[in-house]
Amino acid sequence: MSGPDRPPSFSRRSLLGKAGLAGAGLVATATTGARGASGTPDPAITDIQDWNRYLGDGVDKAPYGKPSKHEAHVIRRNVSWFTADTASSINFTPLHALEGVVTPNGLCFERHHSGVADIDPAKHRLMVHGLVEKPLVFALDDLKRFPGRVNRLYFLECSANSGMEWRGAQMNGCQYTHGMIHNVWYTGIPLRSLLAEAGLRPGARWLLAEGADAAAMTRSIPLEKALKDCIVAWAMNGEALRPEQGYPLRIVVPGWEGSLWVKWLRRIKVGDQPWQHREETSKYTDLMADGRSRRFTWVMDAKSVITSPSPQAPFRHRGANVLTGLAWSGRGRITRVDVSIDGGRNWTTARLDGPVLPMSLTRFYLDFDWDGREMLVQSRAMDETGYLQPNKADLRKIRGINSAYHNNAIQTWRVMPGGETENVEVS
Amino acid sequence: MSGPDRPPSFSRRSLLGKAGLAGAGLVATATTGARGASGTPDPAITDIQDWNRYLGDGVDKAPYGKPSKHEAHVIRRNVSWFTADTASSINFTPLHALEGVVTPNGLCFERHHSGVADIDPAKHRLMVHGLVEKPLVFALDDLKRFPGRVNRLYFLECSANSGMEWRGAQMNGCQYTHGMIHNVWYTGIPLRSLLAEAGLRPGARWLLAEGADAAAMTRSIPLEKALKDCIVAWAMNGEALRPEQGYPLRIVVPGWEGSLWVKWLRRIKVGDQPWQHREETSKYTDLMADGRSRRFTWVMDAKSVITSPSPQAPFRHRGANVLTGLAWSGRGRITRVDVSIDGGRNWTTARLDGPVLPMSLTRFYLDFDWDGREMLVQSRAMDETGYLQPNKADLRKIRGINSAYHNNAIQTWRVMPGGETENVEVS
Numbered sequence: 001m002s003g004p005d006r007p008p009s010f011s012r013r014s015l016l017g018k019a020g021l022a023g024a025g026l027v028a029t030a031t032t033g034a035r036g037a038s039g040t041p042d043p044a045i046t047d048i049q050d051w052n053r054y055l056g057d058g059v060d061k062a063p064y065g066k067p068s069k070h071e072a073h074v075i076r077r078n079v080s081w082f083t084a085d086t087a088s089s090i091n092f093t094p095l096h097a098l099e100g101v102v103t104p105n106g107l108c109f110e111r112h113h114s115g116v117a118d119i120d121p122a123k124h125r126l127m128v129h130g131l132v133e134k135p136l137v138f139a140l141d142d143l144k145r146f147p148g149r150v151n152r153l154y155f156l157e158c159s160a161n162s163g164m165e166w167r168g169a170q171m172n173g174c175q176y177t178h179g180m181i182h183n184v185w186y187t188g189i190p191l192r193s194l195l196a197e198a199g200l201r202p203g204a205r206w207l208l209a210e211g212a213d214a215a216a217m218t219r220s221i222p223l224e225k226a227l228k229d230c231i232v233a234w235a236m237n238g239e240a241l242r243p244e245q246g247y248p249l250r251i252v253v254p255g256w257e258g259s260l261w262v263k264w265l266r267r268i269k270v271g272d273q274p275w276q277h278r279e280e281t282s283k284y285t286d287l288m289a290d291g292r293s294r295r296f297t298w299v300m301d302a303k304s305v306i307t308s309p310s311p312q313a314p315f316r317h318r319g320a321n322v323l324t325g326l327a328w329s330g331r332g333r334i335t336r337v338d339v340s341i342d343g344g345r346n347w348t349t350a351r352l353d354g355p356v357l358p359m360s361l362t363r364f365y366l367d368f369d370w371d372g373r374e375m376l377v378q379s380r381a382m383d384e385t386g387y388l389q390p391n392k393a394d395l396r397k398i399r400g401i402n403s404a405y406h407n408n409a410i411q412t413w414r415v416m417p418g419g420e421t422e423n424v425e426v427s
Numbered sequence: 428m429s430g431p432d433r434p435p436s437f438s439r440r441s442l443l444g445k446a447g448l449a450g451a452g453l454v455a456t457a458t459t460g461a462r463g464a465s466g467t468p469d470p471a472i473t474d475i476q477d478w479n480r481y482l483g484d485g486v487d488k489a490p491y492g493k494p495s496k497h498e499a500h501v502i503r504r505n506v507s508w509f510t511a512d513t514a515s516s517i518n519f520t521p522l523h524a525l526e527g528v529v530t531p532n533g534l535c536f537e538r539h540h541s542g543v544a545d546i547d548p549a550k551h552r553l554m555v556h557g558l559v560e561k562p563l564v565f566a567l568d569d570l571k572r573f574p575g576r577v578n579r580l581y582f583l584e585c586s587a588n589s590g591m592e593w594r595g596a597q598m599n600g601c602q603y604t605h606g607m608i609h610n611v612w613y614t615g616i617p618l619r620s621l622l623a624e625a626g627l628r629p630g631a632r633w634l635l636a637e638g639a640d641a642a643a644m645t646r647s648i649p650l651e652k653a654l655k656d657c658i659v660a661w662a663m664n665g666e667a668l669r670p671e672q673g674y675p676l677r678i679v680v681p682g683w684e685g686s687l688w689v690k691w692l693r694r695i696k697v698g699d700q701p702w703q704h705r706e707e708t709s710k711y712t713d714l715m716a717d718g719r720s721r722r723f724t725w726v727m728d729a730k731s732v733i734t735s736p737s738p739q740a741p742f743r744h745r746g747a748n749v750l751t752g753l754a755w756s757g758r759g760r761i762t763r764v765d766v767s768i769d770g771g772r773n774w775t776t777a778r779l780d781g782p783v784l785p786m787s788l789t790r791f792y793l794d795f796d797w798d799g800r801e802m803l804v805q806s807r808a809m810d811e812t813g814y815l816q817p818n819k820a821d822l823r824k825i826r827g828i829n830s831a832y833h834n835n836a837i838q839t840w841r842v843m844p845g846g847e848t849e850n851v852e853v854s
Contacts, residue, residue: 056542058513086485115483367574
């Protein structure tokens, strides 16, 4: 697929210059009676004050609030064909509909291996044992009075995120291509503090983290990572972990693949070698072109996606538009995001806004005029190690197309003249 | 009320020293079969694995997720006697149950003057007019493609927060004494950009912000503030504004009293003087001891509250405990929070954790041993201007006790030997 002959202008001057926004059709709503490229009839301006004729709901109506009924389309979505049973499946964060960098708790994607464990927090316990001086068992209350509570914002990405795209453009929307990710404030105790309390014995090199769900989800984690920045967390975005995110306890493994972030955490065992569990041998290993597998590929490399324009959030108007998206890296901070609208021939550095924190989603913007011509939009992220997100062809040369995991290639959306946007590949 | 004879030790050494946490009873759960001071019987350790006997809910169960059923007590609460009708009333954020600094959308306190306006976002319009070169009308789509979108974390505090405490300790819980506050990420366009697009005419000094609710909630805002940092926002914490927070548009007025943050924003008029509306004359003015009123008291001064221990979140154990709370200032960053456990005789500087941003809630902690004796716990905040939060007596000397507004005095909780905690005053 070829790109447009000449890329549209990125010049902000063309938007804010002499013609002003009115020239771009931006503020013509009330006077023209039309809504630009959207085609939606404009209500008469006399309708504007309709809402204030009625007394609204009072403060006792919703003790725990919900989104507006007009936002009912902003939900997690799963695909029925993906797995045989929804208890061992995944749904997707609606990235195309979100702003900023923090994912609302109700919209954080879910991945379960045996469904959501239903745990009474008063009865839940976390055991720390194995190669320790003093095995410990913590009730939730014990953790909440342990010294050194911390709050950290981290992304969690399933290593299968974008996995269906290895063999070519397939899923039509960033919710599906990149929605196995969320970004949440965690509150808890650094794991190193709990291990220090238990006392590590000579030979301690690995941890086993085990969940209390029916899958007894289990992963081996190197001790070095646990001591560096892992957290045993009981809260997300200020409130208790949601049931589908591990209520009442999960382990936070910053920058590393999501399956390590064991939910419904009940046990941490210290050992001298990895446990070679199912989820690190037959699953969550990366099948290469030569038939061998990469394993223990924990770190999520730098990656990004344009959330608008995208198939679910297309441009609806010519003239002024905001291209926006998200970038992240498991190796630290995002330092730069470039955007192309001509399939990767020319790149413009985007503006980052909001917090730019290590191992957290980072928001980028590019404000520009769109004259309605076809575009092939792409973004590429750079992190503080200097690593630049690769394109699909380069990544396939190294990793083949057999794997379901760790596809961090540049994503391309084709924006058609009417605004309709689709998932495509560029050679 | 007198304080304890001798304050308990703040020494962290006593917690983490030779005796270790086990000496403080922290990890005794599994072996003793008791839960320290809580009195709750400990389940047998063999119960721990109960949860994994059953397959849980699948990923199609909750397209928009909810908290665990075990968290049903963490809700906004209103008090029935406060106003005659819940459509013109307030409810309170459950600060005692929250972690970190960002308030979950479902738990942000509500204050309405005529209930929650029920607005169709496709039909909603924002008008900018008055002393401008070019009156403008924006649809929501127009704002979403306006250049310069920003994301900012700010607290919103009703100026009546803690207002019932002017005359003495009354409400038994920080949810009620301090819960007219929330702290949220906003996404929108700086108001200065919209005003620049309209073009200010000579003499422009003030703005009128008007809501589309049945109260047509209206406040005058000085132009200088609008040009400095106000935002016209359509999203909070990553998703659309909640209906009770102004869906689909509100004005964000960082650091200033909440009634200025007009919800369901439909109109911004530019003028040369304030409009003298009801909400800035008979309401939201501060009646002084001499019968005169202070007015245009917009800025929320530095303030803090201990959220645990507090009447709704008491200490449940002797030994290791985490004292925590929130501090904020409408004049910038919090630079220091001090904590006293003896009614203000001695102060210890608390640890700040999480983001310390201007005009945002800031989290503080003090980890210490509690030997079970009575305490009078207090916190006092200092902001980057050097202002130190005052005690009640000093504040009353200046402002009397007639006002319902702008009470930022130090709060005292009395912790009794059993852990029970109540709202008290110290002389």
